[in-house]
Amino acid sequence: MFKNIVLIQGRILLLTICAAGIGGTFQFGYNLSIINAPTSHIQEFTNETWQARTGEPLPDHLVLLMWSLIVSLYPLGGLFGALLAGPLAITLGRKKSLLVNNIFVVSAAILFGFSRKAGSFEMIMLGRLLVGVNAGVSMNIQPMYLGESAPKELRGAVAMSSGIFTALGIVMGQVVGLRSGSKEQVFTEERVKIWAFKDKRVPVIPEKRGEGRAWTLGKRSC
Numbered sequence: 001m002f003k004n005i006v007l008i009q010g011r012i013l014l015l016t017i018c019a020a021g022i023g024g025t026f027q028f029g030y031n032l033s034i035i036n037a038p039t040s041h042i043q044e045f046t047n048e049t050w051q052a053r054t055g056e057p058l059p060d061h062l063v064l065l066m067w068s069l070i071v072s073l074y075p076l077g078g079l080f081g082a083l084l085a086g087p088l089a090i091t092l093g094r095k096k097s098l099l100v101n102n103i104f105v106v107s108a109a110i111l112f113g114f115s116r117k118a119g120s121f122e123m124i125m126l127g128r129l130l131v132g133v134n135a136g137v138s139m140n141i142q143p144m145y146l147g148e149s150a151p152k153e154l155r156g157a158v159a160m161s162s163g164i165f166t167a168l169g170i171v172m173g174q175v176v177g178l179r180s181g182s183k184e185q186v187f188t189e190e191r192v193k194i195w196a197f198k199d200k201r202v203p204v205i206p207e208k209r210g211e212g213r214a215w216t217l218g219k220r221s222c
Contacts (some may be wrong), residue, residue, distance in 0.1 A: 028138060049120065
């Protein structure tokens, strides 16, 4: 009987960790890394939207400025979220704060999804700001909630799960950002030639296509 109770409590704790992590710091890591993939698409969308409004294309330096704003609004929203986390946790409690925090990320997803149909790159900016607020709140409240929910002997390990879900979110963002069907190697998009170590050679990732070289290391260098 006692073993069954412990087993049930362990399952509930595991589900709690997964639910809080996926809705919390996983979103932080994912949105931190996913923005690298659609860089050119967002810049083209910004230029096309501006040209449709004014009849003139946006200069390159202003396109870069708009892109910089889109990227930098995420940490700015994180600052607002971190400042909001304390009063929110005291007023609503840890669990309700995490539930309310989902409003920010859902609103951001809606803005991202309808930005092209609405022809507004400002919706992307606002969405990035809201995602940042979500990340700032979750990074502060999630460890508190998990630490208070876990038993004393597992409190440290459970609190560390926030960092694990952050890393998983970063990896997932990188994987989703990979181009499918590419003939190039993943992550680098450049051909990497690997020679056998018995020949005292090491692989080199070329900066440009066709610049791959193998450096031979002498025995003394090794």
